[in-house]
Structures are given as structure tokens and as C-alpha cells.
Amino acid sequence: MPTLSVFTDVPMAQKLEGSLLKTYKQDDDPNKMFLAYKVCMTSEGRPWVSSVVRKTRMQIAQDPSLNYEYTPVMGMKSFIQASLNLLFGKNSQVIVENRAGGVQTVGDSGAFQLGAQFLKxxxxxxxxxxxxxxxxxxxxxxxxxxxxxxxxxTFWDSAHLCLDPNMLLDVVERAPHGCVFVIGSIGNCRLTSSQWTQLMTLMKGKEIFPFFDIPYQGLSTGDLEEDAIFLHYFVSQGFEFFCSQSLSKNFGIYDEGVGTLVVVALNNQLLLRVLSQLTNFARALWLNPPTTGARIITSVLCNPAMQGEWRQSLEGVVENIMMTKEKVKEKLRLLGTPGSWDHITEQKGSHSYLGLNSQQVEYLISKKHIYIPKNGRINFTCINSYNIDYITASINEAVCFTKDSEK
Amino acid sequence: MPTLSVFTDVPMAQKLEGSLLKTYKQDDDPNKMFLAYKVCMTSEGRPWVSSVVRKTRMQIAQDPSLNYEYTPVMGMKSFIQASLNLLFGKNSQVIVENRAGGVQTVGDSGAFQLGAQFLKxxxxxxxxxxxxxxxxxxxxxxxxxxxxxxxxxTFWDSAHLCLDPNMLLDVVERAPHGCVFVIGSIGNCRLTSSQWTQLMTLMKGKEIFPFFDIPYQGLSTGDLEEDAIFLHYFVSQGFEFFCSQSLSKNFGIYDEGVGTLVVVALNNQLLLRVLSQLTNFARALWLNPPTTGARIITSVLCNPAMQGEWRQSLEGVVENIMMTKEKVKEKLRLLGTPGSWDHITEQKGSHSYLGLNSQQVEYLISKKHIYIPKNGRINFTCINSYNIDYITASINEAVCFTKDSEK
Known part of the structure; x- marks a missing residue:
């Protein structure tokens, strides 16, 4: 008689994500393209890597003085300190008062996993x-x-083609007391100073816990400080919070799993208690975080010349993004595509809404083999001189087609 | 009125481990030494790194063709395949029949975390x-x-100073139906062929699920195949199992978090279902495992010359361990230390029992500042030509002192 498997009742797991990428990969059309990569791409269509990374990787490989012993469960101290300085600025209140700290995590998913375990x-x-x-x-x-x-x-107002702070405020107004609010690229939302005050007063009143997500500081405006400035508002209002800070995307080391769960508490004692609990969770999750990525980043951040070169490389990426957006807008104008396309250049960062409806998105995918998410939010670094004409002509076609079909 | 902290009720976490190391670090004695490091040390007292690692690290840093994109959630395919081949042998039944697979994890803690989540x-x-x-x-x-x-x-018989297979069989005999049995360095236990049969029959009968732990294949006997041979017994008896396979310690890349959770199932379909569930757990834990360590290992394993050099480096470590053990035994003999010390050389691998009782261990720590775990299981690679005389003299003192105090 054959043995019965221990795993008999285990079903095949549902694929949670990546179905768009999977369909793209299975498409045989020679013109197919994928505009939803998570990472910034070069004009040659390869994942972008900051020029400082290759140099630093070589330096580290050549350094005979480094040892490769286990790191502390909490991670590399120098890495965490450099990351915190980058996020808040060396002279920030929370750093001077010793009430900001962090645990090195395996990527930003690791940071959310750790933070969620703590909150649970x-x-x-x-x-x-x-x-x-x-x-x-x-x-x-x-x-x-x-x-x-x-x-x-969502704060994307698809009728008026803009990110609308009032949609955010509405959500907060309806949210229950004491909930957790994950706040990502809110900088794009252009809140006025009174809207910021309104947002923070609402959150304070309801004791809403902010869990910030800074996945690519510097890749939104090209200015590292500008991209994290809204954290200062929350610091100045005495908020306690978590923040997932990932430096994978803005260095271009996607495969090293570099993340930090940053904690801001009211005082140092509270901070140490929270960090001690987080360390225990991290011990069970991975015991020691991997160091190559953290070493590269720390070397760059602690060397003013290298840091300067890195900052310049970020500015370069953002300039290219803005140039691409201008070109897309201009080409659509020349094609006479119906509608205003100003919303493309009004949005910051690599990932922005094209402002297409679901019918138009569907048209691009099925007729033109251009793969973009349902909400029309694409990665503009996937557009380059080789594919921009095909893409804009296809958008024009999609818009005209759906206009016609409305008649 | 000051704001109340969200973290008010969070206590300081208890330190779960490392207290011996902490006490050691706080000790000011110039002769202090720590004999409980987890990793193999060189004769200069630094963590051992296989010579192939530095070369490969350089090669990887210099390779312009590599990209640093996100790896699949499951990890690097080539790494997993190379790891499985190393564990089972290319022509193993489970590999030929496509019913062994693995998920790359962040170290062996990551493998246990993933496996435990699945079993839960x-x-x-x-x-x-x-x-x-x-x-x-x-x-x-x-x-x-x-x-x-x-x-x-434990299988360590402290009365007869040996690892006793019967103690293991007793535990299995008393264990309840369907439990999970974590099986580590069982190879040290020297079961006879009839004891192996007895063990597996007991486990089969009770449907006990084996969760193997192979933390340093090759560092026990110096022979990679020999160190994993007991897995073949379980394979040949048609067991399904998990195995945490870590290649950090036998390459000497402790800080890269390289691990694999290996799965063996009755057939390929079951395997794929289990792997799909594990992938979903990994997605939430860290999304993408870090690659530097996996790249180094894969490069070495897939290059016959490099693999040969790596195998030689493992043999070298194990020869040194055996030499150290012989020297310790000989020095204790020359000092006229009471008792037989054959058990030291009868045990394999870096970590072995000294065969001291708790009073003797306490003596070594408090009087001689030699830090060893309560059970007297030390890392013999921490003993080198600089400290061997002090250590053996101290052991002699501890044994004589406790003999005297018995009178």
C-alpha cells in the first residue's frame, strides 16, 4: 500500500501578484512592452544602478580588513545611524533627543512584517x-x-485628473479611533499648510498611528531632503510613528534586501523598550540581516564625495523622468490626442497616473500589447527613445477609439 | 498636558540569548576567553572564511554583465538547484523524480521560520x-x-561521556503520534544499521515529521557526502520532510543570510503545492531574499575547480579540529588530569562536549575567565597555539579542584 502524503490536503496557493507581468511574459507579440516595473529603468531598458554602487562594491570586495561575522540581530549600527541621518537630518530633534532608532530589516517587506508583528x-x-x-x-x-x-x-481623482488632498482628509475623517494609517508618497499630493494642520489635528484627535513608507527618498523630486520633509511636520507635532525606509531603489541594489524599520518615540526610554521587542521579533524572523547592501550604502553615506556623486545620480534620474513626461505630453499634443495632458507633468516621481480609464487601459493591453496596471499608473522610466513613439501613438489610438465608441 | 505615548505599556524585552557572550565582554580580565562562538575560527582567532569566497566576491564585483534586479520570491533558481545537488547528490532519487525542491531563505532562522509557519x-x-x-x-x-x-x-550521556543512540530512540518511543522531530547533527551519534532501522520504523509508525537541520555540511567529517548521508536513509524509506540547509558556515559568509528550506514530498505535484504555499509565506516575510551570498555559493558550486578548492578548505578545517582535540587530550594526559579524555577525540566536528560537570564549568568561568556553556559543549576551533596551555591547565585545575572538594 502506498504511503499517504503529509501534504495531501495542501492546495496550490493562489498567485497574489505579478499576473500582469506573467501575461506580458507569455505574450509573443514583438512590440510588447511592460510599463509597470517597480524599479527605475535606464534609457537602455535595464534596472538603474547608481554609479557609486559599482565602485563601492569593488572597494568592499578588495578590503582585506573586513570580516564577515554575524551582524547583531538589530543590524549594522553604522548603517542604521547613517539611514536615520538621511531621513531626518543629523540635527533633527528626534536624533538629538535620542528618540529615533531603527532595526535593519530584509527589504521594506521585512520592515512591514516586523512593524505589523509589533502592532499585533x-x-x-x-x-x-x-x-x-x-x-x-x-x-x-x-x-x-x-x-x-x-x-x-486612493487620492487620485480620475474625474479631474489630479491627486486630491481632500480625498485623503475625507478618509481620515471617516477612519476609526486608534487605527493605523500607512502613509506613502503623500508628498505628491501637495497639501497646503492648512491642510497639513487639518490632517495632523484629525490624526492626533483620533490617536491614529502613522506608519510611513519611504521607498525611494530622492527619486520623487531629486532632492533627498525635500522628499522626506513631511516627516518633519509629524515630528514637530510630537507624533510617535513607524517608518519603513528602503534604500534599495534609490541606490539601485534591488537584490540585497536593504530596509530599516524606523521608530520614533516620545523619549529614549520608550524607544529602547520598543527596539528591544522588535529585536526579539527579528531574531525569530531572520536572526541576522544580510550586510552587503547595508555595507555599500553606509560606505557611500559616510563619504562626502561619494554621497555627493550619489545625490547627483538621483538628480539625473529625476531630470530624465521629467524630460520623458514632457516629451510624452508634447507628442500627444502633436498627435492631436483629445484632452489635456498637463496632469502627466504635474505629478512627481517615476510612477504617475496616465489618466486613462479602464477601457483605454484594456485597449492598450489587448490591441497594442502595452502592459499597464488597471488604474493607469505607470513607471515613466520604462519609456525611452526607442519606444516613446509607439507608446504615444497607441495612447492616442486608445483615446480616440474610446471617444468614438462613446458616440 | 504632555501627550501619552502609544508605547506606554511596552516592557523591555527579555534577552533571550547571548548572556554568556555578554558576561564575557564585560569581563576585564586580560586572560578571558570565549569558547562558545557558533562559527569556526582560524588559528589567529578570527572567523574562518574559505579561500574561494574572497576570489569569487571579487569576480562578482568586477562582472559588468550582472544585474541587480529583484530575485524571484522563491530565490535564485540556480542557487537552489546547486544546493539540492550538494545535499542529495545529482543522481539522487528525489532529484531525478523531481520531488525535492527548496525556497531560498534568510539564513537558517529564516528556514525554520518559514517551515514553522507552514506546519502551523x-x-x-x-x-x-x-x-x-x-x-x-x-x-x-x-x-x-x-x-x-x-x-x-539530549543524546549526550554525561555519566559515560558519549553520545548515546539509545537516548534518542527512547525519546522517539515516548513522543506522541504526528509530532515534528528536529534532527540536527545526528551523524555524530553513530547509530548502527539496526538502530537506524529501528529509528525510522518508529518514526514511520507514529507518522513523525522529520525537520532536518544541516547547518554545516562538510564541517563534521570533512566529507560533504558523508555529513549528509543519513538523509539518504530517510529518502530510501519514502519519508517526506523539511530540511534547513545553511551554507553560511561552511563557506564562511556568516553575514549574508544564506539559507534554504528544502522540501521532499512523495511526488512532484505535492512538492509544487507545498512550494507555492511557502512562496506566499516568504512574500510576506521578506519578499525577495538577498543574493550576494547565494551568488558566491552558486559560482563556487558550479565551477569544478573552485568546488574542489572549497572541498579542500573544508578538509583543512576538519583536520585542524582533530589535531586540536588530540593536543588537548595529550596535554591533559601529561598534566595527569584525572579521568579518561578519549571522548574528546571520539566526537566529530567543531562543537563537542568537554565532558565537564556544572561545578567544573562554573570553576572555569569564575576562576579562570574561560567562558563555556553550562553543558560543557565548546567550539574547539576557539582553541589555538596561543591559548591551549592556559585552557588545558585550567581544565586540569577545575577537575582537580572539584575532585578535592568531593572528598
């Missing part, structure tokens, strides 16, 4: 999480799998 | 775990934190 155990009144739809995968799913109730929302 | 969700009749005491931290704690009941045991 220690903040049992905060079991509801609000997150923007584009972050539902994978970050929202981490909370959901752990038993949190997760609500999605 | 999908094998709900297997919520009791047996583990040897020396593995309780950190692997046993991972199960415990997840709600498993964890029982510790």
Missing part, C-alpha cells in the same frame, strides 16, 4: 489599517494575513 | 516539536513563539 502584539487597539490601493500588494497583504482589517483608498 | 497552517496535527537542547535557541524558540509545544532532549 503591543497595540491591540490598533487592528485596523488604512493603505492606498497601489500599496495593497504586498504591504497591505502583510497586515491582512496577520489578521488586521485592511481598508484601501 | 497546514499540518495542524503536528503542533508538538522535539528538539535537542543545544538547538533550543534560536530554532526551538521560533516554534515556541508560534504556539507549538516544544520539548528539549
Amino acid at each position: 502584539s503591543w497595540c491591540q487597539n490598533s487592528q485596523i489599517v488604512y493603505i492606498v490601493s497601489s500599496q495593497k500588494e504586498p504591504h497591505g497583504l502583510i497586515f491582512q494575513d496577520m489578521g488586521f482589517t485592511v481598508y484601501e483608498h | 497552517s497546514w499540518c495542524q496535527n503536528s503542533q508538538i516539536v522535539y528538539i535537542v537542547s543545544s538547538q533550543k535557541e534560536p530554532h526551538g524558540l521560533i516554534f515556541q513563539d508560534m504556539g507549538f509545544t516544544v520539548y528539549e532532549h
